[in-house]
């Protein structure tokens with residue numbers, strides 16, 4: 001019998017404790033809708049195939065479904081979570097799929113999705129960096145050419161370094177700053193939105209933001225630090241592209 005990993009045990013316990021109560025990590029569809037609709041509207045497919053990786057019990061899949069994006073496959077390695085989501089949504093939203101699956105080693109064939117959507121999934125994997133690396137390997141493999149990876153995440157040096165490395169050649173990447181959220185202790189946390197498009201374009205500059213617009217925020221210093229890392233990465237990309 002396979003032994004349950006401590007991480008899986010943690011999340012199973014988390015969803016058992018939730019008892020159906022939703023905790024939306026790092027922002028809801030309302031805050032993301034504009035950017036998500038713009039990114040999905042620019043895809044070739046009018047009915048994009050979307051993989052929601054590490055879906056949890058977030059409402060975002062249901063809200064996107066109701067907003068016209070019905071082709072969503074949700075995966076999470078927590079059986080409790082997937083069973084709960086099936087109970088909650090399968091009648092009302094019959095075209096949406098819910099599968100118990102490890103996002104670091106999925107069973108989907110290459111180029112299965114126009115969009116891989118990850119809200120707080122990568123961030124939750126990064127305490128074991130190898131899991132983050134494996135997941136982004138899956139993102140590269142599963143995304144169709146011209147498709148996109150949407151990542152809503154908090155930022156650490158490890159995570160941004162990994163994004164820079166994995167999406168250097170043949171991906172067009174942009175970073176945006178999302179509204180400030182509060183953690184369980186009431187402290188301000190700063191989510192970012194990263195969109196990476198799979199292309200054949202070689203090494204492209206990363207699109208960023210003007211950090212001065214965010215200097216009044218409690219998270220202003222972090223935003224400035226991330227902007228600084230983008231500038232350094234773009235200098236390196238320019239050198240490599242010469």
Ligand SMILES: C[S@@+](CC[C@H](N)C(=O)[O-])C[C@H]1O[C@@H](n2cnc3c(N)ncnc32)[C@H](O)[C@@H]1O
Nearest residue numbers: 011025054055056058076077102103119120124
């Ligand atoms: C921080 S929560 C985010 C949940 C949801 N996406 C949201 O935005 O509220 C991370 C989720 O990833 C799932 N997860 C963690 N590691 C995973 C893995 N290796 N494979 C699949 N799901 C995983 C957890 O069960 C949990 O539901």
